[in-house]
Amino acid sequence: xxxxxxxxxxxxxxxxxxxxxxxxxxxxxxxxxxxxxxxxxxxxxxxxxxxxxxxxxxxxxxxxxxxxxxxxxxxxxxxxxxxxxxxxxxxxxxxxxxxxxxxxxxxxxxxxxxxxxxxxxxxxxxxxxxxxxxxxxxxxxxxxxxxxxxxxxxxxxxxxxxxxxxxxxxxxxxxxxxxxxxxxxxxxxxxxxxxxxxxxxxxxxxxxx
Amino acid sequence: xxxxxxxxxxxxxxxxxxxxxxxxxxxxxxxxxxxxxxxxxxxxxxxxxxxxxxxxxxxxxxxxxxxxxxxxxxxxxxxxxxxxxxxxxxxxxxxxxxxxxxxxxxxxxxxxxxxxxxxxxxxxxxxxxxxxxxxxxxxxxxxxxxxxxxxxxxxxxxxxxxxxxxxxxxxxxxxxxxxxxxxxxxxxxxxxxxxxxxxxxxxxxxxxxxxxxxxxxxxxxxxxxx
Numbered sequence: 001x002x003x004x005x006x007x008x009x010x011x012x013x014x015x016x017x018x019x020x021x022x023x024x025x026x027x028x029x030x031x032x033x034x035x036x037x038x039x040x041x042x043x044x045x046x047x048x049x050x051x052x053x054x055x056x057x058x059x060x061x062x063x064x065x066x067x068x069x070x071x072x073x074x075x076x077x078x079x080x081x082x083x084x085x086x087x088x089x090x091x092x093x094x095x096x097x098x099x100x101x102x103x104x105x106x107x108x109x110x111x112x113x114x115x116x117x118x119x120x121x122x123x124x125x126x127x128x129x130x131x132x133x134x135x136x137x138x139x140x141x142x143x144x145x146x147x148x149x150x151x152x153x154x155x156x157x158x159x160x161x162x163x164x165x166x167x168x169x170x171x172x173x174x175x176x177x178x179x180x181x182x183x184x185x186x187x188x189x190x191x192x193x194x195x196x197x198x199x200x201x202x203x204x205x206x207x208x209x
Numbered sequence: 210x211x212x213x214x215x216x217x218x219x220x221x222x223x224x225x226x227x228x229x230x231x232x233x234x235x236x237x238x239x240x241x242x243x244x245x246x247x248x249x250x251x252x253x254x255x256x257x258x259x260x261x262x263x264x265x266x267x268x269x270x271x272x273x274x275x276x277x278x279x280x281x282x283x284x285x286x287x288x289x290x291x292x293x294x295x296x297x298x299x300x301x302x303x304x305x306x307x308x309x310x311x312x313x314x315x316x317x318x319x320x321x322x323x324x325x326x327x328x329x330x331x332x333x334x335x336x337x338x339x340x341x342x343x344x345x346x347x348x349x350x351x352x353x354x355x356x357x358x359x360x361x362x363x364x365x366x367x368x369x370x371x372x373x374x375x376x377x378x379x380x381x382x383x384x385x386x387x388x389x390x391x392x393x394x395x396x397x398x399x400x401x402x403x404x405x406x407x408x409x410x411x412x413x414x415x416x417x418x419x420x421x422x423x424x425x426x427x428x429x430x431x432x433x434x435x
Contacts, residue, residue, distance in 0.1 A: 011276040018280055022287040026294075033294040035301075043301055146242060146380055 037062055045083065048095060048114055048133055055095070058082040074203040076196030077101045077108070082204075091118045097137060098200045103193025107141025111197045113156075115205060127161050129205050134198060144187035148194070155182045156198050164206040170195035213338060220342025227350035228396040232318040236310045237351060238385040244367050247355030249303045250310065251348025253292055257314055258323060258340035258347075260288045265328040266336035272329075281324045282315070289314045319347060350392070358388055 003009055041060075045053050059082040063069040072079040081097035096113040103109055114133040117124050134156040139145055156170065163180060171179040172191035184191045226232045233254070240246045264284050265272075272280045293311055296304040304311065314320065323343055328336040359365055362379035364372045378384045418426070 007273055007275060011273045014272055015276055015280060015283070018283050022283060026287060026290055029291055029294050033298040035297055 041081075041083070044097070044112060044137070045085070045095065048112055048135060049085075053085050055083040055085050058084055058094075072200075072204060074200045076203075077193075077200045079200050079204060080110075087116070087118075090120075091116070093117065093132070094205075096201045096204070098197045100193040100195065100197030100200065102189070102196060103139070103142050104144070104187070104189035105141040107139065107190075107193065109139045109142060109190065109193040109197055110137040111135065111153075111194065112137050113198060113201045115201065126165050126206055129164075130159060130161055131157050131198070131201070133157060136194075139190075139193075142187075142190045142193070144184075144190055147184050147187045148190070152182065152184055152191070152194070164202050167206075169199045169202055212335060216335060216338050217342045220339065220344075221346040221349065222400075224343075225346040225350060225396070226319045226343055227347055227354075228393055229400075230319075230322075231393070232322060233347060234389075235313065236317070237354065238382070238389060240307070240310055241351055241355040241358055241385060241388070242362065242380055243306075243359050244352055244355035246306055247351035247353075248348060249307055251344065251351045253296070253307065253311065254314055254317060254319065254347050255341065255344025256292055257285060257288045257317075258320055258344045259337055260291075260340075261285045261320055261324055262328040262336040262340035263333055264288075265324045266331060266333045269329045277325070277329065278321075281321060281329075285320050285324065286315045319343060354388055354392055357392075358384060 041055070041057075042052055045055055057063065057068055059068050059070070059072065059079065061069060061071045061080040077098060077100040079096055079098045081095075083095040085093040085095060087093060094115045094117060096115065097110065098113055099108050099110045101108055112133070112135040113131060116130050116132045117128055118130070119125070119128040134153040136145070136148065136153070160168070160180060168179050170182050172181070172183045172188045172195050173179075174181065174183060174188075182191065182195055220226075222229075224230055227234075227237050236250050236254075240250050261281070261284050265281060268280070268284075289312060292314070293304070296307070296311070323339060327339045331339070356366055358379045359367075360371070361376050362381075362384060364370060364375050376384075379388065
């Protein structure tokens with residue numbers, strides 16, 4: 001009986017009580033403040049367009065629908081999500097969430113890449129596609145991301161459709177003369193991961209090699 | 210009232226957590242590339258400081274001293290988790306920009322130091338005010354450093370671009386250490402100048418008194434001034 005009056009018992013009781021009360025509070029708040037995958041997607045689309053847009057999911061690795069819940073892998077990375085956003089007439093945008101491999105420390109960089117598809121014919125041809133916007137989504141193990149300014153991402157959106165049709169890809173290798181260079185001096189490995197993320201989209205749209 | 214004034218002065222100036230006590234160095238160095246990040250982190254820490262100080266003060270007679278540190282960490286971790294949930298739901302941009310440093314508030318020395326050093330020994334009101342003013346001091350230092358680094362490193366202030374001139378060094382880690390050192394030096398210099406001025410004023414008062422008063426009167430007057 002003396003144990004129940006001891007300091008040890010009081011210590012255990014207080015810590016247990018605090019853990020139970022705080023655990024319960026957090027469980028309730030976790031439910032109340034839950035952010036659904038749909039809400040996250042709407043936020044991501046808003047970060048690209050500035051306003052909320054209606055979208056159709058073509059591919060989503062996190063979806064419960066087995067028809068679309070797979071990632072597309074390429075030589076340089078993976079495409080995790082593709083959303084189709086209707087524009088005027090037949091035109092539409094394809095919004096890719098793509099992850100590039102082989103960054104600094106073997107880390108990854110994920111980007112949102114918006115490709116606009118503007119066409120007047122029945123079906124779009126490969127020169128109807130254009131990279132419009134590239135935005136950083138997230139990264140892993142990259143320590144020099146502060147070096148990546150808007151100029152770096154803007155280099156991906158210059159109209160290079162013919163080059164993509166010809167099979168060129170982005171590279172951070174300064175000695176590579178066959179492809180399109182987009183390098184950040186001092187952070188070439190991270191630049192490589194970002195280039196790889198966009199190259200995955202090139203692979204999907206233009207069949208780059 | 211005197212106590213409140215002391216708490217306010219301690220938090221913002223005499224015991225400024227960043228510039229005087231050199232606590233919370235990790236977010237100070239990592240997040241002050243932008244002034245907005247400084248404000249965001251400062252407000253996040255202020256929220257956790259106030260809430261944890263209030264709860265620690267409320268439970269100070271219930272928590273046995275032997276387990277006070279794990280109990281404080283439990284309290285702080287709970288409020289940090291609540292803050293994370295709130296920011297993710299309501300302010301996702303700020304949540305993304307604070308990134309890894311948000312959960313790291315749990316191990317921020319300022320919060321544990323105030324819980325252990327102040328809130329566990331003082332009533333709720335004073336503890337809440339201590340949390341508030343320490344938070345203001347932290348926010349003030351981070352925002353000032355962020356504004357300085359953003360201005361020189363990106364030629365902008367609060368995201369508004371002012372000129373094209375940039376010194377990229379200030380956006381780098383080395384620039385963070387340099388700015389931190391510079392701010393501590395300037396703060397210490399200002400503090401010593403103020404202390405020196407106060408000493409001179411005291412001496413002048415003493416000299417004036419000496420002409421017309423006895424030693425007892427001078428001592429009584431100086432005591433009253435203090």
